[in-house]
Amino acid sequence: MAMRRPGTEHDRSVFSRRSLVLFGAQGALAAGLGARMYQLQIVEGEHYAARAERSRIRPSLLAPVRGQILSRDGKPLAVNRHNYRVVLYRENTGDLTQTLERLSEIIPLPPLRREALIEEITRTRAFLPVLLAENLKWEEFAEVNANAPALAGIAPELGLTRHYPEGDYTGHIVGYVAAASERDIQRAGADGPVLKLPDMRIGKSGVERVEELALRGKAGLSRIEKDVHGRPMRELERREGTPGEELTLTLDLALQKYAMQRMGTESGAVVVMDVYDGDVLAMASTPGFDPNGFVLGWSQKEWVALRDDEKRPLNNKAVSGLYPPGSTFKMVVALAAMDAGLVGPGHSVYCGGHIELGSHRFHCWKRGGHGTMNLHDGLKKSCDIYFYDIAKRIGIDRLAEVARKFGIGVLPEIGLVDAKTGLMPDKAWKRARKNEPWHPGETLHAGIGQGYMLGSPLQLAVMASRIANGGYQVHPRLVRARDGERIKARSLRGTGIDKQYVDAVHRGMYGVVNELGGTAYKSRIALPGHEMCGKTGTAQVRRITTSERATGVLKNNELPWKLRDHALFVAFAPADDPRYAISVVVEHGGGGSTVAAPIARDVLLKLQFPKEIPEGAVPQGADPVFVAKNDDDDENEDV
């Protein structure tokens, strides 16, 4: 082609030059882009990869399975039960109202509840589940499953809830669980987030509470990839947690149930201990309560009835009920006096019905008095004057020191948070507490277990155990094994009291039950080798005024329930080779000999003859032995 005009070649070379410059500039920019790619993907690549991971992978905790609680003989006391429930995912439903209506044909969902649910569902993100109903019966659950095609968006789910198969029988000891409160979560520290999981529960009372950390286990971890809206997409990794420990309690379930039933409608407590290893074989507190109520929720009516019952069913009276020990304390007074070398077993005191101290007159429970008493008869007949006399000789501080060796006024190391210390008064206590000097008359009151003195049924059982085992400081315990591994009993420390004094007290306690004229003679066990030794006690609730003594003291059953005396009894068996100790307290029950002693007799018989109590176990004319009703036919499907 011919060049048509001057300048065409010129502007062509200009174009070529300049387009080279342009391409050079573009190349430089492209190199800059490449450098930026290198910077983002190689230099800072790991940083961005980590950020990407953090933004889309949310670790979520997996609730560990709570450890089970078993009785000594392996019967389940607290287990995890399937919780059949249905949830709804909004994004999978068509017509919400219609779906709920269809569901209400299978499980009860009143219109009001349905309205509330619809509101909640519309507020929740479409891909998050909303709980519609839980703790369904298997039949309901199966029917929901069978109708799944008609119930779009409704998903049956299987969760776990705590269940207490023995209900009231073990409610006080096993305790119960509930959803963790804000405070629980704060106090849990590193475990706080675990407690927030919907299926997690925390022990609120009893062993469930004390052994919370052992029972809880360790949470697992699941790393879930979620999209920008938080919708879970897939699970990348799953590490199951460690289930909580399986706890075996020292409790003998059959004995526990027997003791609870034996107490009947009375308000009170029975504690049975092994005198050597401290195992608490039974710890009954009546009336009981069903811990399942706390898991499933009480109705308002049930709750009010429970809370306002004057017999306080929610309290574990065995550890938190405090009573003056009354005459059950007399063994300790005797031991303290002999240990101090002030009296020997042969020491005698004349009981004329009352003694004078200064301007005060102290009465024996028996009007007219017992006559001359030695230690054996003083215990056997529970003569107050005898113990006033020796208490006065010992003095309160010395008496308190020995009493503490027997567990009175000392917090029992049982591990239950509601356990109380009770009170063993002494001079320092009165000075500190009331800013008053100790009156000698108060020592006399202490000598018969009255006055300021307070002890729980568990403490009385500890006292009885330490007397029974020859004066060794055994400690009560509730947990026998963890994950099947037995816990060794603590080695026993002596009280330092001479064996011959303890034997003397044993003989006195033998007399109480087994010798004619003993205060609990009617409650004796008539089988040789199985006899029990015991001591009755009656704790006064009200003060008997001088004017009332003049006009005649009212009989207990003439008083309103709240003002009647507490009936107490401590015992051990077998008499010649003690293995078990027991304490019985019946609130406002009247006399220890008539109400408490027969209960102890029956429980100790049941303990020594778990299968069948033989003929002739009790003497002719005595109340027959209580027979527990058999209710072992509950079938539970537990996991």
Add this chain to the structure above:
Amino acid sequence: MASLQNHATAGPTLPQKLLRLNWPLVVLIVLVAGIGFAMQYSVADGNVDPWARKQMIRFAVSFVGMLVVAMIDIRFWRGTAYAFYGLSLALLVGVEVAGSVGMGAQRWINIGPIRLQPSELMKIALVVALARYFHDINPRRVRHVLTLIPPLLMIAMPAALVVKQPDLGTAVLLSAGGIVIMFLAGVSLWFFAALVAGTGGLVYAVFASKGQDWALLKPYQYDRIAVFLNPELDPRGAGYHITQSKIAFGSGGTTGEGYLNGPQSRLDFLPEKHTDFIFTVLGEEFGLVGSLVLLGLYMVVLLFGLMTAIRIRHLFGRLVAAGVCMTFFAYFAINMAMVMGLAPVVGVPLPLVSYGGTSMLVLLFGFGLLLSAQVHGRVTFPRRGTVL
């Protein structure tokens, strides 16, 4: 097509034209578009719907269109250049009017099933119009100052309209494209020196006046500029996009997470993943290797385009070809810079890869013109230098 034959010089026959066509360039274009299909398939979680299938159909139609445009004599395109420009300008004014009456910042016009963005159309129309202007004037007058007034106006009018939309990205793209054509057409370097100085001075004045009595802009306008330049100042708005884009892109590392396996884009962390931020997905799935391959491919397309332009014997063809190359370069450079956090977030797609109809159509129309200029590289025009 009849008008074609009316030109004085008879061009080569159709088979000759097809043989002469720069096939390597065509193959490169198909290759880049193929990467686009693969990415559209990936962002839909391995589905041809909703994007890949449509994108392929659009490409097929536009590709045929490109070949048809390439077969048409370049002189025809010179003849229609001003009309094309005029039409595009009218459409721009049209959306401006419709937009102010209708809802907010409307940038497109519906013509039957096609949604047309006049600003996209203008990118090519401006190139063709400027090419014709510089082709038509007396080459000796090109260095004259007065000669520069019409092209500057031709650039300024659409740029101003686009700024009002407001679409600053496209305005910068249009202006840069126009100025590059002026540069290649041989306009005096002093003009560019003055241009750089003037722009720099204006920008300096705007920023220097901030907070002063004589502030050139209102405070909220400064805030907007600040966010525009550094989106991370606004972490819930534009900053969110950029941050997520950098996270996804950066996490690709050397070789990426693997095809169909970019978690960030898959989980919706990435906004606009099938359109403006498709390059991030590519970076996440194929890493630095994949990113550099695409950049390299683009540069090869650019090089082929510019080499084609240099061989064309007439200024109109050269300028059209170079202008199309420049537009192409501006597209991918701005898009890549944007998703990597180097440039403000402006709605510029990744050419041939991002999902979108208008930009695909317009770009292939541009390449069609480039190819037409190449195929008809030796035709003679009836007259030159008649203007001015």
